[in-house]
Amino acid sequence: MNVEDWKLGREKTRSIVAASLAMVVAGCGSNLDIDATIDTPDQMETVQANSVDLTYEDFVQQYVYKEPWEGGVYIYDGDTPVANEKQLYELYQKLVSPPSLIVNTVGGSDDKWSASQAVSLTYCISNSFTASQKSAVISAMQTALEGGWETFANVNLTYDSSQDSNCTATNNNVTFDVRPVSGQSYLARAFFPSYSRSQRNILIDTSAFSTSWPLSGILGHELGHVLGFRHEHTRPEAGTCFEDNNWRALTPYDSASIMHYPQCNGSANTLAFTTRDAEGAAALYGAPGNPPPPPPPGGGNEQTATASGTVRRSRWVYYSPITVDSGTNFRVVMTGTNDADLYVRFGAQPTTTTYNCRPYLTGSNETCDLTVPAGQTQAYIGVRGYSSATSSYNLTVTWTGP
Ligand SMILES: [Zn+2]
Numbered sequence: 001m002n003v004e005d006w007k008l009g010r011e012k013t014r015s016i017v018a019a020s021l022a023m024v025v026a027g028c029g030s031n032l033d034i035d036a037t038i039d040t041p042d043q044m045e046t047v048q049a050n051s052v053d054l055t056y057e058d059f060v061q062q063y064v065y066k067e068p069w070e071g072g073v074y075i076y077d078g079d080t081p082v083a084n085e086k087q088l089y090e091l092y093q094k095l096v097s098p099p100s101l102i103v104n105t106v107g108g109s110d111d112k113w114s115a116s117q118a119v120s121l122t123y124c125i126s127n128s129f130t131a132s133q134k135s136a137v138i139s140a141m142q143t144a145l146e147g148g149w150e151t152f153a154n155v156n157l158t159y160d161s162s163q164d165s166n167c168t169a170t171n172n173n174v175t176f177d178v179r180p181v182s183g184q185s186y187l188a189r190a191f192f193p194s195y196s197r198s199q200r201n202i203l204i205d206t207s208a209f210s211t212s213w214p215l216s217g218i219l220g221h222e223l224g225h226v227l228g229f230r231h232e233h234t235r236p237e238a239g240t241c242f243e244d245n246n247w248r249a250l251t252p253y254d255s256a257s258i259m260h261y262p263q264c265n266g267s268a269n270t271l272a273f274t275t276r277d278a279e280g281a282a283a284l285y286g287a288p289g290n291p292p293p294p295p296p297p298g299g300g301n302e303q304t305a306t307a308s309g310t311v312r313r314s315r316w317v318y319y320s321p322i323t324v325d326s327g328t329n330f331r332v333v334m335t336g337t338n339d340a341d342l343y344v345r346f347g348a349q350p351t352t353t354t355y356n357c358r359p360y361l362t363g364s365n366e367t368c369d370l371t372v373p374a375g376q377t378q379a380y381i382g383v384r385g386y387s388s389a390t391s392s393y394n395l396t397v398t399w400t401g402p
Pocket residue numbers: 034035036037221222225231
């Protein structure tokens with residue numbers, strides 16, 4: 001694809017997204033908006049979804065743009081490229097029959113803290129709050145963490161009151177700042193792990209101190225964003241309030257989740273934690289007090305292995321895991337006939353929905369080129385048949401052994 005064409009296309013779609021953002025905001029009851037984390041052009045959705053009744057043909061016609069030049073890709077959601085029709089159909093299936101707490105993704109990867117970051121996050125609470133507001137915030141943060149996220153997952157957020165007198169967006173002695181604002185359309189807003197320091201703030205509007213929702217619930221929701229969790233109501237099952245598809249499901253859909261706006265067809269109006277919130281947090285960060293093992297030391301020799309086989313439609317061929325070192329390269333090249341799909345996952349066998357790499361191209365020529373993530377020692381390879389005709393394939397795996 002021509003890079004310049006893509007840049008132009010992207011700039012063009014940005015303005016469409018920005019325009020629709022204004023429309024969406026105008027249609028919302030402002031006092032019920034808990035936060036504005038989603039209200040950035042990158043993350044806002046152009047499609048107002050009640051997509052449950054949408055046929056594939058209607059989906060393509062209404063929401064998908066195909067770049068008109070040779071090699072052009074499909075464009076969904078304003079600026080999201082989809083490489084081929086096979087991937088487009090999967091996106092459609094995800095929209096109409098999705099799986100469930102969901103983690104934000106950036107470029108297809110989970111937007112989360114590393115294992116070491118997750119247990120050493122720090123925050124200050126600004127002295128700009130009134131004394132009574134500040135004590136309410138201290139207490140609500142404690143409730144949301146010590147009675148919530150920290151009991152579900154291996155995360156630890158520490159209040160550093162020594163930074164309260166300088167609790168600003170530029171204070172690098174803390175991970176994030178908690179500050180008061182007033183006159184905003186939201187009760188509070190937060191950020192995702194990928195955000196830079198200046199954007200890593202929890203801002204609490206004055207109105208949050210006089211709403212019927214408990215402050216600990218509001219901050220529990222915001223701290224969910226801080227840990228990378230998206231609004232549960234962006235899942236199609238909500239039938240409304242759709243945002244975008246840049247997320248990965250961790251649990252089945254949960255209309256009572258603390259991450260689900262009550263006003264978006266939620267089934268609870270309490271902003272309280274649910275069992276699935278706890279399960280989703282543990283799925284992303286591990287159980288409390290159980291950090292993943294430290295990465296093994298580097299070094300070792302480059303190794304190569306080959307394999308070949310055949311695979312029928314919708315059948316899997318799995319290979320025994322390969323022992324790898326974090327930080328090293330792991331590469332699998334597949335060639336073959338018809339259409340087999342290559343999957344690679346670290347730590348467990350891949351499935352059609354969980355993998356670290358899956359090119360999902362038309363045909364059987366696919367490559368996964370990966371860096372082994374921290375804490376991972378086992379690489380699993382799977383090949384799955386896609387075409388109705390049986391596919392044959394050859395694999396060449398290159399890695400650095402411990
Ligand atoms: Zn939110």
